[in-house]
Amino acid sequence: MDTSSVLDLNQLRRSCASCALHELCLPAGIDGEDLKRLDATIRDKRTLDRGEALFRQGGQFHALYVVRSGSLRTFVEDASGNSQVLGFHLPGELVGVDALANDHHASQAEALERSSICELPYEHLNHLLAQMPSLQRQLMRVVSREVAAEHQHMVVMGRQPAQERMAIFLRSLSDRFARLHRDGSTLNLSMSRYDIASYLGLAVETVSRLFTRMEEAGILEVSRKAVTILRPDLLEAMCSSPRTGSKKGGAL
Amino acid sequence: MDTSSVLDLNQLRRSCASCALHELCLPAGIDGEDLKRLDATIRDKRTLDRGEALFRQGGQFHALYVVRSGSLRTFVEDASGNSQVLGFHLPGELVGVDALANDHHASQAEALERSSICELPYEHLNHLLAQMPSLQRQLMRVVSREVAAEHQHMVVMGRQPAQERMAIFLRSLSDRFARLHRDGSTLNLSMSRYDIASYLGLAVETVSRLFTRMEEAGILEVSRKAVTILRPDLLEAMCSSPRTGSKKGGAL
DNA sequence: CCGTGGCCTTGACCGACGTCAATCCGGTTG
DNA sequence: CAACCGGATTGACGTCGGTCAAGGCCACGG
Missing domain, CATH: 2.60.120.10 (Jelly Rolls)
Known part of the structure; x- marks a missing residue:
C-alpha cells in the first residue's frame, strides 16, 4: 500500500x-x-x-x-x-x-x-x-x-433544565471553535437538530423552540445551520440556572 | 510474608x-x-x-x-x-x-x-x-x-424513563457484584438514596417510590440498604421500555 | 428513657417538557 | 416549473416526574 x-x-x-x-x-x-x-x-x-x-x-x-x-x-x-x-x-x-x-x-x-x-x-x-x-x-x-x-x-444531563443545556452546548462549541482559531461567535452547526436533541437528552421540538426563544431574546441569530452569538455575556449567564444557588447568600 | x-x-x-x-x-x-x-x-x-x-x-x-x-x-x-x-x-x-x-x-x-x-x-x-x-x-x-x-x-440519562434507569442501575450493580464472586442477587447498597438519585438524574422521592413499586411488584425485597433481587427476569425485562420498539415487527 | 437529627417514605400538586399533528421551508429531481 | 421530501418550526395538549410538605424509621447521645 x-x-x-x-x-x-x-x-x-x-x-x-x-x-x-x-x-x-x-x-x-x-x-x-x-x-x-x-x-x-x-x-x-x-x-x-x-x-x-x-x-x-x-x-x-x-x-x-x-x-x-x-x-x-x-x-x-x-x-x-x-x-x-x-x-x-x-x-x-x-x-x-x-x-x-x-x-x-x-x-x-x-x-x-x-x-x-x-x-x-x-x-x-x-x-x-x-x-x-x-x-x-x-x-x-x-x-x-x-x-x-x-x-x-x-x-x-443529570441536573440542568433544557435552556441551560442548550446554552452550555453552544458555549462549548464556541470555545472549541475558538481554540481552532476560528471565529467562536459564528458557529456552523454541521449536525441536525435531531442530533443536538439526542445529545442533550431533549426532544427536537424543544431544541427548535429554544433556538427561536434565544433569537427573540437577542442572544443569537439563527439561520438554519448558521448560528451567530450576538451576546456572549447573556449566553454565559444562561449556562447556570438562576434559581440554583447555595442555600444562603445565593444572590450576593 | x-x-x-x-x-x-x-x-x-x-x-x-x-x-x-x-x-x-x-x-x-x-x-x-x-x-x-x-x-x-x-x-x-x-x-x-x-x-x-x-x-x-x-x-x-x-x-x-x-x-x-x-x-x-x-x-x-x-x-x-x-x-x-x-x-x-x-x-x-x-x-x-x-x-x-x-x-x-x-x-x-x-x-x-x-x-x-x-x-x-x-x-x-x-x-x-x-x-x-x-x-x-x-x-x-x-x-x-x-x-x-x-x-x-x-x-x-438521555433517553430512559425513571423506572428503566433504576432497573438498569440495579442490574449493573448486580452484574458487578457477581463478577466479584459475590452473590449478585443480594445487594448491599452502600450509597444513600440521594446518591442514587443524583447518579440517575432523578429526585430522591422518585427513587424511593420506585423501590416500593418494584417491591410491590415482587421484583425486589427492599429493607433499608439491603436489596434482594427476587425476580431477575422481571428486572431484566424492565430495563428496556416496552413502548420503545423498532417501527415494524417490534413484538415479534 | 426520651429527644434529636438524618435518611427515607408517602401523598398532593403542578409545571417543564415530551408527544402529536399541522405547516413551512429549502433543496433536489423530473 | 411543479412535485416532492426531509428537516425545521410552531401550536395545542397531556403527562412524567420534580417540588413541597408532612410524617415515619432508625441510630445516636444525653
Whole structure:
C-alpha cells in the first residue's frame, strides 16, 4: 500500500509537523525525531462524505482516529434501534477509544460533513508507545481530557433544565471553535437538530423552540445551520440556572 | 510474608499476585517478573472511613487509585454547590483518570463505607509503563472500559424513563457484584438514596417510590440498604421500555 | 428513657417538557 | 416549473416526574 512511490492524494497531507492542528492534537509536545516516527505510523484514511461511517458499532477495532478537518458525530444504538448521540468531534479530537476495552467498537462514528481523518493503526501505535514515553503520556492526557468532558456532560444531563443545556452546548462549541482559531461567535452547526436533541437528552421540538426563544431574546441569530452569538455575556449567564444557588447568600 | 518480619498492617495486603482481585484489576494478564515490579510501585493508602475523601476536586494530582475493598462514589460539585454523582466504584475499579489531563482532579472521590485503596503514584507508574508494554496496554484497556461504561450511562440519562434507569442501575450493580464472586442477587447498597438519585438524574422521592413499586411488584425485597433481587427476569425485562420498539415487527 | 437529627417514605400538586399533528421551508429531481 | 421530501418550526395538549410538605424509621447521645 505504502512502500511504492505512487502516492496519489496522500500528497495533500503528511507530516504532523506542518499540520495546523499540531499543538492541539495528539502530537502536542512531541518533537524532532519522535515526531517523525509518529508521523510515519499515521495513515491517511480516505476522506469521508457526509453521512459516511468511520466505524460501526460492533465492528472490529484496529485503529484510533483523529479528525483532521470537518466533523463527526459518535453515537450508540440500543437493541430497539434508538440512537443516543455521545458527542461531536472537531478537528484535533480523538475518537475510537471505547473500542480498546474488548477489540470491538462500542459506538459508531459518522461524518457530519465532508471530513478527513488521520488513522492511527493500533499495532503500530503500540510499538511507538513502548518506545516513546512522551507519546504515552500525551495519549493518556488526551484520553483523560475526554473522560473529564464526559463527566461535565453528565452534570448537564443529570441536573440542568433544557435552556441551560442548550446554552452550555453552544458555549462549548464556541470555545472549541475558538481554540481552532476560528471565529467562536459564528458557529456552523454541521449536525441536525435531531442530533443536538439526542445529545442533550431533549426532544427536537424543544431544541427548535429554544433556538427561536434565544433569537427573540437577542442572544443569537439563527439561520438554519448558521448560528451567530450576538451576546456572549447573556449566553454565559444562561449556562447556570438562576434559581440554583447555595442555600444562603445565593444572590450576593 | 517475605522480606522482613515487622510489617504492621501492611501484612494484610501486599502483592497483587495473592490478591483475590488479580484477574479483574489492573494487573490482569501481567505475570512473573513484571508483576513483581508493578507490585513494588503500589503503595498502600491508609484505609478510608465512611465519608472520608480520597481526593478532592481541584486538588493536585499525583496518583491513580484502585479500590481494594469497600466502595467509593465520585462526584463533581458545580459553582453553586450542587453535586452530581458520576459513579460508584467497587473493588478492582480504577479512579482518578480524569485528573491526568491537567494535573488536577476534576472530580472528587469519597468512601461510601470503610474501604481500602491501592495507590499508584503516577511518576512510578509512568516509569513502569515505559518499560512494560503489556501494562501500558492493560491500562488503556481499563480506561477504555470506563469510557464505554460512561457512554452506556449517557444512553440511560438521555433517553430512559425513571423506572428503566433504576432497573438498569440495579442490574449493573448486580452484574458487578457477581463478577466479584459475590452473590449478585443480594445487594448491599452502600450509597444513600440521594446518591442514587443524583447518579440517575432523578429526585430522591422518585427513587424511593420506585423501590416500593418494584417491591410491590415482587421484583425486589427492599429493607433499608439491603436489596434482594427476587425476580431477575422481571428486572431484566424492565430495563428496556416496552413502548420503545423498532417501527415494524417490534413484538415479534 | 426520651429527644434529636438524618435518611427515607408517602401523598398532593403542578409545571417543564415530551408527544402529536399541522405547516413551512429549502433543496433536489423530473 | 411543479412535485416532492426531509428537516425545521410552531401550536395545542397531556403527562412524567420534580417540588413541597408532612410524617415515619432508625441510630445516636444525653
